[in-house]
Amino acid sequence: MSTSAVRCERLTKRYGDLTAVDGLSLTVRRGECFGLLGPNGAGKTTTIEILEGLLTPDEGDVEVLGLRWGRDDDALRQRLGIQLQETRLAEKLSVEETLRLFRSFYRRGRTIDELLGIVELEAKRHSWVGKLSGGQRQRLAIACALAGAPDLLFLDEPTTGLDPQSRRQLWGVLERFRADGGTVVLTTHYMDEAEVLCDRVAVVDCGHVIAQGSPQELIAQFGTPKVVTHHGTLEDVFMALTGRHLRDD
Amino acid sequence: MTTDHPLIQLTLARLREFIREPEALFWTFIFPIVISVTLAAAFPGESSRPVRVGLVDSAAAEAVRSALAGDDGITIVEIAPDEELGALREGDVHIVVVAGEAPGDPPTYRFDPARDESRLARLAVDAALKRAAGRADPWQAREEPLVVPGSRYIDWLIPGILGMNIMSTGMWGVGFSIAQARLRKLLKLLAASPMRKSQYLLAQMMARLMFLLPEAAVPLGFGALVLGMPIAGSLGSIAAVCLIGALAFTALGLLTASRASTIEAISGILNLAMLPMWVLSGVFFSTANFPEVAQPFIQALPLTALNDALRAVILEGAKLSDIKGELGILGVWAVVPFGVALQLFRWR
Ligand SMILES: Nc1ncnc2c1ncn2[C@@H]1O[C@H](COP(=O)(O)OP(=O)(O)OP(=O)(O)O)[C@@H](O)[C@H]1O
Numbered sequence: 001m002s003t004s005a006v007r008c009e010r011l012t013k014r015y016g017d018l019t020a021v022d023g024l025s026l027t028v029r030r031g032e033c034f035g036l037l038g039p040n041g042a043g044k045t046t047t048i049e050i051l052e053g054l055l056t057p058d059e060g061d062v063e064v065l066g067l068r069w070g071r072d073d074d075a076l077r078q079r080l081g082i083q084l085q086e087t088r089l090a091e092k093l094s095v096e097e098t099l100r101l102f103r104s105f106y107r108r109g110r111t112i113d114e115l116l117g118i119v120e121l122e123a124k125r126h127s128w129v130g131k132l133s134g135g136q137r138q139r140l141a142i143a144c145a146l147a148g149a150p151d152l153l154f155l156d157e158p159t160t161g162l163d164p165q166s167r168r169q170l171w172g173v174l175e176r177f178r179a180d181g182g183t184v185v186l187t188t189h190y191m192d193e194a195e196v197l198c199d200r201v202a203v204v205d206c207g208h209v210i211a212q213g214s215p216q217e218l219i220a221q222f223g224t225p226k227v228v229t230h231h232g233t234l235e236d237v238f239m240a241l242t243g244r245h246l247r248d249d
Numbered sequence: 250m251t252t253d254h255p256l257i258q259l260t261l262a263r264l265r266e267f268i269r270e271p272e273a274l275f276w277t278f279i280f281p282i283v284i285s286v287t288l289a290a291a292f293p294g295e296s297s298r299p300v301r302v303g304l305v306d307s308a309a310a311e312a313v314r315s316a317l318a319g320d321d322g323i324t325i326v327e328i329a330p331d332e333e334l335g336a337l338r339e340g341d342v343h344i345v346v347v348a349g350e351a352p353g354d355p356p357t358y359r360f361d362p363a364r365d366e367s368r369l370a371r372l373a374v375d376a377a378l379k380r381a382a383g384r385a386d387p388w389q390a391r392e393e394p395l396v397v398p399g400s401r402y403i404d405w406l407i408p409g410i411l412g413m414n415i416m417s418t419g420m421w422g423v424g425f426s427i428a429q430a431r432l433r434k435l436l437k438l439l440a441a442s443p444m445r446k447s448q449y450l451l452a453q454m455m456a457r458l459m460f461l462l463p464e465a466a467v468p469l470g471f472g473a474l475v476l477g478m479p480i481a482g483s484l485g486s487i488a489a490v491c492l493i494g495a496l497a498f499t500a501l502g503l504l505t506a507s508r509a510s511t512i513e514a515i516s517g518i519l520n521l522a523m524l525p526m527w528v529l530s531g532v533f534f535s536t537a538n539f540p541e542v543a544q545p546f547i548q549a550l551p552l553t554a555l556n557d558a559l560r561a562v563i564l565e566g567a568k569l570s571d572i573k574g575e576l577g578i579l580g581v582w583a584v585v586p587f588g589v590a591l592q593l594f595r596w597r
Pocket residue numbers: 015018019020038039040041042043044045046047085
């Protein structure tokens with residue numbers, strides 16, 4: 001059995017003239033939290049959706065949990081937990097009903113009570129999804145992703161738009177998931193979040209990985225602090241690596 | 250199969266969304282009753298509808314008035330000379346009678362012979378005036394008024410309203426909810442889960458069939474109990490016709506929703522598909538009003554087949570074997586769009 005949770009090589013995905021993912025390779029080890037960083041339009045969502053089996057790459061090779069899309073789809077889907085960047089869950093269903101629905105798709109998994117406990121939504125059990133705050137909805141989306149007790153969790157911008165408190169609550173959820181041996185692949189635009197959560201990150205730009213390693217390695221390598229008095233941060237790395245594009249946009 | 254089976258959970262989810270949508274409940278259950286009652290009041294049975302005669306006031310008009318006043322079937326409406334055409338056009342009166350100048354001069358009738366009501370009014374007025382002027386009828390036929398059960402307009406209308414409702418709920422209910430789930434990227438998330446895609450589509454159909462029972466029972470029950478509509482056929486046959494009709498329109502709903510990912514797109518496609526059937530398929534007036542050349546097209550429409558089948562069973566007591574043709578048409582409309590929808594369906 002392969003020791004990597006995700007292994008992909010030379011992934012390419014084109015939309016007409018635009019190459020959204022351009023020869024991207026990366027490896028995610030089992031049990032780690034891996035962050036995909038990069039400016040808007042870098043190709044993070046496209047990459048993650050290829051790994052989730054929602055998009056087929058034009059070229060390249062993907063292996064997830066030692067299995068392959070197109071051959072082991074059923075087995076793979078049972079073992080993945082997925083949260084998408086733009087999904088809005090049905091507003092007129094309650095939290096509990098939504099979880100029950102997602103739980104029913106998996107052969108094994110957590111109970112509704114466990115899921116509510118993990119994301120701290122017990123008090124909202126009977127509320128309609130439409131009545132939840134942004135942070136509560138996001139936690140519900142994560143609970144849906146956790147319903148099948150997945151080995152590997154894909155999260156696309158799970159904390160975008162959340163206040164600091166809700167973000168920390170979500171970090172707690174992910175730490176507990178990892179403590180149980182789960183692997184996480186996430187994208188984020190918050191460098192502090194990546195520094196706290198991720199064992200390793202890949203900085204993606206224009207569809208390929210321009211830097212990869214642990215946050216500390218990247219900071220040591222690229223993060224020359226702009227002000228001498230403070231320590232380098234991942235933010236500095238990100239700006240140093242992709243600043244050209246932020247200006248161009 | 251426990252309640253945690255995905256098919257049950259998916260069906261429940263759809264049912265819950267439906268019953269928590271007040272507008273959907275209104276359109277499915279209340280609207281058919283409102284429209285039946287309104288139309289029944291606007292078009293009462295032919296016999297109970299009096300002929301409205303416009304009378305232009307003049308010295309000689311008094312004789313006409315007293316001649317017509319004795320007839321129960323005639324209502325006199327006073328109109329000014331310059332209002333005549335307007336009153337005829339608006340249908341306020343069916344005929345205008347202008348009395349002759351001198352007593353004994355014959356009156357003038359003004360009416361539009363192209364209108365059935367006006368021709369009827371002319372016959373009624375003419376007979377009443379001639380009788381008053383002394384016409385001796387050679388004999389008086391013995392009249393035996395019969396009320397043929399199920400022959401009133403409202404009796405004819407209710408099965409059509411039911412058919413129309415089965416169409417709207419099937420197409421809107423299924424089409425709109427799927428397009429919305431696609432728009433919200435919920436379909437994509439479901440496709441990313443281990444859910445079986447066929448179960449999702451099946452659940453949409455099952456949920457739709459579950460509200461078929463109350464949906465058909467409400468207008469039929471209201472028609473039978475409140476409006477006195479006779480139900481000649483067996484309930485089993487009615488249920489079978491409703492079921493196959495609902496399947497056909499659910500399949501059409503799936504087809505219209507197989508690609509649409511905006512509310513504008515799905516509304517446009519649904520209206521485009523349903524509008525011709527509202528007009529052509531004999532909901533409010535008979536398909537016989539349309540020219541012969543259009544009939545093959547009209548008869549092939551699923552709503553025409555459903556309405557014809559419902560009327561045959563409900564009003565004439567037809568058995569399923571008597572309406573094989575209509576059921577066959579509905580069957581084709583259930584199978585072909587479903588197959589095409591499965592080919593076209595987009596999960597993202
Ligand atoms: N369905 C599509 N059709 C055409 N172009 C697309 C499609 N999806 C994505 N793209 C393009 O591919 C590129 C990569 O998009 P992607 O969504 O992967 O970026 P991202 O890194 O997730 O950005 P963000 O941080 O804004 O979420 C963008 O230029 C985008 O416009």
